[in-house]
Amino acid sequence: MAVVGIDLGTTNTVVASVQGGRVQVLADDEGRRLLPSVVSFHPNGDVLVGYPAKERRLVDAKNTVASVKRLIGRAWATDEIDRARKRFAFELKEGPGQGPLVVARGQEYTLPEISAFVLTRARQIAEKALGEPVDRAVITVPASFNELQRAATKVAGRVAGLDVLRIINEPTAAALAYGLGRSTKERIAVYDFGGGTFDCTLLDLSGNVFEVLATAGDTFLGGDDLDAAIAERMAEAFLRAHRYDPRTDPQAFERLRVVAETVKMELSTIERTSIKLRELGFGVGGTHLELGFGMTRDEIERLAAPLVDRSFAVCQEALQIAQLPVTAFDKVILVGGSTRIPLVRRRVEQFFGTPPLDRVNADEVVAIGAAIQAAALTEVARRRSIPPPPAPRARRSSMPPPKRDSDDEVTMATRIPSRIAEHERAIAPGATRPSSPAVRPPAAAHGAPQVPPAPPTMPTATARLPSATSTLPLPGLRPSSPPPEDVGATIPTPLLYQDVVRAAAAAEAAPQTPILVDVTPRALVVETVGGWCDVVVQRNAKIPCERTRAFTTSSDNQTVVQVRVAQGEDALFRNNTFLGAVELVGLRAAPRGDVTIRTRFEVDESGTLKVFATDLGTGREAHALLQLVGIAATDTVEAMQARHAAARVS
Amino acid sequence: MPPSADDVAAEVVFAWLEVLDDLTYYELFGIGGSATPDEVRAAFHLFCDTFHPDRHLGRPPEERSAVSSIFKRGTEGYLVLSDMGYRDRYDAQIAVAAGNVRVSGSPSRGSDARGTGRGMSGRPAARLEDAARTPSARPFARRAEELIQRGDLRQAKLQLVMANHKDPANDELEAALRDLEAKMASPDAK
Numbered sequence: 001m002a003v004v005g006i007d008l009g010t011t012n013t014v015v016a017s018v019q020g021g022r023v024q025v026l027a028d029d030e031g032r033r034l035l036p037s038v039v040s041f042h043p044n045g046d047v048l049v050g051y052p053a054k055e056r057r058l059v060d061a062k063n064t065v066a067s068v069k070r071l072i073g074r075a076w077a078t079d080e081i082d083r084a085r086k087r088f089a090f091e092l093k094e095g096p097g098q099g100p101l102v103v104a105r106g107q108e109y110t111l112p113e114i115s116a117f118v119l120t121r122a123r124q125i126a127e128k129a130l131g132e133p134v135d136r137a138v139i140t141v142p143a144s145f146n147e148l149q150r151a152a153t154k155v156a157g158r159v160a161g162l163d164v165l166r167i168i169n170e171p172t173a174a175a176l177a178y179g180l181g182r183s184t185k186e187r188i189a190v191y192d193f194g195g196g197t198f199d200c201t202l203l204d205l206s207g208n209v210f211e212v213l214a215t216a217g218d219t220f221l222g223g224d225d226l227d228a229a230i231a232e233r234m235a236e237a238f239l240r241a242h243r244y245d246p247r248t249d250p251q252a253f254e255r256l257r258v259v260a261e262t263v264k265m266e267l268s269t270i271e272r273t274s275i276k277l278r279e280l281g282f283g284v285g286g287t288h289l290e291l292g293f294g295m296t297r298d299e300i301e302r303l304a305a306p307l308v309d310r311s312f313a314v315c316q317e318a319l320q321i322a323q324l325p326v327t328a329f330d331k332v333i334l335v336g337g338s339t340r341i342p343l344v345r346r347r348v349e350q351f352f353g354t355p356p357l358d359r360v361n362a363d364e365v366v367a368i369g370a371a372i373q374a375a376a377l378t379e380v381a382r383r384r385s386i387p388p389p390p391a392p393r394a395r396r397s398s399m400p401p402p403k404r405d406s407d408d409e410v411t412m413a414t415r416i417p418s419r420i421a422e423h424e425r426a427i428a429p430g431a432t433r434p435s436s437p438a439v440r441p442p443a444a445a446h447g448a449p450q451v452p453p454a455p456p457t458m459p460t461a462t463a464r465l466p467s468a469t470s471t472l473p474l475p476g477l478r479p480s481s482p483p484p485e486d487v488g489a490t491i492p493t494p495l496l497y498q499d500v501v502r503a504a505a506a507a508e509a510a511p512q513t514p515i516l517v518d519v520t521p522r523a524l525v526v527e528t529v530g531g532w533c534d535v536v537v538q539r540n541a542k543i544p545c546e547r548t549r550a551f552t553t554s555s556d557n558q559t560v561v562q563v564r565v566a567q568g569e570d571a572l573f574r575n576n577t578f579l580g581a582v583e584l585v586g587l588r589a590a591p592r593g594d595v596t597i598r599t600r601f602e603v604d605e606s607g608t609l610k611v612f613a614t615d616l617g618t619g620r621e622a623h624a625l626l627q628l629v630g631i632a633a634t635d636t637v638e639a640m641q642a643r644h645a646a647a648r649v650s
Numbered sequence: 651m652p653p654s655a656d657d658v659a660a661e662v663v664f665a666w667l668e669v670l671d672d673l674t675y676y677e678l679f680g681i682g683g684s685a686t687p688d689e690v691r692a693a694f695h696l697f698c699d700t701f702h703p704d705r706h707l708g709r710p711p712e713e714r715s716a717v718s719s720i721f722k723r724g725t726e727g728y729l730v731l732s733d734m735g736y737r738d739r740y741d742a743q744i745a746v747a748a749g750n751v752r753v754s755g756s757p758s759r760g761s762d763a764r765g766t767g768r769g770m771s772g773r774p775a776a777r778l779e780d781a782a783r784t785p786s787a788r789p790f791a792r793r794a795e796e797l798i799q800r801g802d803l804r805q806a807k808l809q810l811v812m813a814n815h816k817d818p819a820n821d822e823l824e825a826a827l828r829d830l831e832a833k834m835a836s837p838d839a840k
Contacts, residue, residue, distance in 0.1 A: 206695050211694075384701075386717075389670075544718060
């Protein structure tokens with residue numbers, strides 16, 4: 001059984017694997033290493049993926065699905081879906097739980113199912129190339145993907161019958177592929193301009209640890225947008241020549257987009273190109289109308305300039321988060337097909353003041369990084385030795401030490417009281433209007449003793465939030481002074497565990513894959529009364545991490561509380577991506593403020609969010625788990641798996 | 651029978667977990683209080699190399715969850731120590747917790763105020779400003795004091811509310827606010 005890394009791209013998918021200590025990109029029978037992320041439903045019932053499907057795009061656009069990555073994990077009522085419905089020839093409709101469905105040949109498919117066809121094809125290619133079954137994979141996503149998009153991608157992997165070991169960020173994977181085996185300390189920027197998304201990620205590499213300093217992105221900026229702009233140009237030229245607008249015919253416009261992509265790619269190497277499209281429409285008396293279209297590199301660069309400008313606005317944002325000047329970065333790595341555009345390379349060099357590295361293959365570097373991570377996660381018996389802990393200078397908590405059991409609640413428990421003290425908030429009328437704003441912002445003007453002074457504002461958008469209260473994670477100690485008898489009860493030891501670690505690391509002879517310390521792309525927020533946000537996990541927090549907040553009920557005899565969670569930086573809750581809600585029922589009926597609800601946000605190493613709500617008021621520990629909107633439940637996934645397994649994919 | 655190597659490895663993990671709540675972030679990273687940002691970063695990287703959950707995939711679930719708890723404390727600590735604003739506040743908290751530093755509004759004076767009754771009239775001028783423990787609360791406290799002397803109680807109350815907001819859990823400021831409210835409610839204030 002083999003493990004692979006899959007770069008599931010908007011336009012192309014690449015699969016790679018580590019075999020015998022060497023990483024290789026896997027090719028299909030015809031030696032092609034790129035698999036177009038296009039799925040076509042053939043009249044004979046077959047599901048075509050890759051180049052055959054791309055060809056079908058020209059003749060059967062209605063049943064051919066491309067760029068599904070732009071839509072996965074998005075709710076029906078969003079701008080992105082609206083735009084896609086106007087732009088794509090395939091049919092979309094609203095499914096249960098706001099999830100969009102693709103309709104093709106009378107069948108309805110969820111978006112993860114469409115992606116699963118691409119993954120299944122990638123898996124087939126890998127199995128053929130490796131000569132053994134593939135059951136596990138690391139799949140990459142754009143760094144700016146939100147929780148829903150990540151969860152949907154994971155579902156796609158499971159539908160394709162893969163055990164998804166981890167979802168990792170594309171720029172981080174690229175950095176891993178670039179930095180593996182280099183022991184130098186350096187700061188690098190990854191400029192990832194793909195078919196549908198743009199990400200800028202800044203990293204600090206130090207041999208064994210790759211720390212993501214900041215990441216920013218635009219999930220609706222990519223090479224596709226340039227194709228669309230060129231296709232618009234062509235359509236206008238055609239309209240002028242024949243008084244017929246090919247945009248009224250989705251099939252014709254689809255052809256223009258496919259040709260536009262070719263024009264774009266040609267203009268990256270040559271200065272001028274021209275194309276001729278036959279039978280694009282029919283004129284008076286059924287005569288064939290054709291389009292002759294020429295373009296120069298200057299023209300395409302004028303079209304591309306606004307898109308490229310947007311990418312640097314994103315880079316600027318990332319630098320601001322990292323609080324570093326652009327000169328702090330030693331190297332720039334280019335990832336994604338759109339970085340082949342000469343204008344992009346020139347502008348990157350101007351912006352970062354250093355020529356981008358081109359010794360890495362922009363198309364394959366992400367899959368290579370994913371394969372390295374997949375291999376690292378499946379090494380047998382990975383267990384770093386840990387030196388003994390230092391002796392604390394003073395015993396600060398008067399609480400009993402945490403119990404040694406697997407209940408992860410326990411460790412938090414010793415610290416919670418202080419956290420509640422500093423973060424007490426009010427949760428709102430869930431009982432009467434469960435869908436109403438759930439949490440009341442603290443009454444700041446009262447200067448309630450629980451509210452800490454406003455923290456120094458972080459350079460992130462949290463500064464814009466209306467509530468001036470703390471987002472500071474509390475230090476691991478209680479605010480009160482320790483009991484005097486505890487001070488100095490333990491003898492401080494000068495032992496620095498670093499020395500021990502160094503010795504241990506030297507003893508573990510085999511060099512290890514660097515640890516990736518990634519970040520959350522967007523802030524995780526809770527809705528407060530009035531439709532505002534309270535940031536629980538700030539943007540670009542290092543993961544894995546954990547944050548706890550306590551809230552109280554805001555109306556008398558409230559027995560239901562709903563904690564609504566979203567992702568984004570906007571101060572208004574509704575402008576962020578709604579993720580889901582945690583509902584706690586059966587609270588003790590009591591005057592408002594008497595019942596305390598603890599919410600714990602946990603982001604694990606793959607960026608997956610878990611939200612727990614616990615009723616502390618009754619002493620009873622009721623748990624509720626966040627249900628992500630539009631993400632299929634396990635039994636639905638199993639049904640999808642069954643249907644998927646029955647399909648003939650080639 | 652001597653304990654196996656695995657048992658020892660598990661012991662160390664749980665030993666960390668046990669002292670985790672007592673360790674300052676500095677102790678957690680094995681650095682001194684004066685560590686520079688670069689030293690903090692280097693120490694954090696070493697910490698990641700040791701404690702990141704991905705380095706411990708071969709451990710049983712219980713130990714993995716313990717390692718994960720330790721690591722999460724590390725990401726929290728790094729956030730605080732690498733932001734100067736957070737770090738200053740944290741340093742102040744440690745100092746208070748360790749009993750090394752007295753809060754500037756000294757406890758003896760605080761108990762005096764409580765002991766001698768809460769009437770504000772009996773207090774010497776500028777007392778309120780001294781009671782404020784944070785720089786941002788001080789101007790509000792001073793302004794409140796001036797307004798009280800001038801008899802503009804309503805404006806004074808606003809200033810005091812702000813002072814309390816900027817310096818929460820300050821007994822003296824809260825007492826002053828309560829006194830003022832009582833004064834405003836009493837008939838002779840009108």
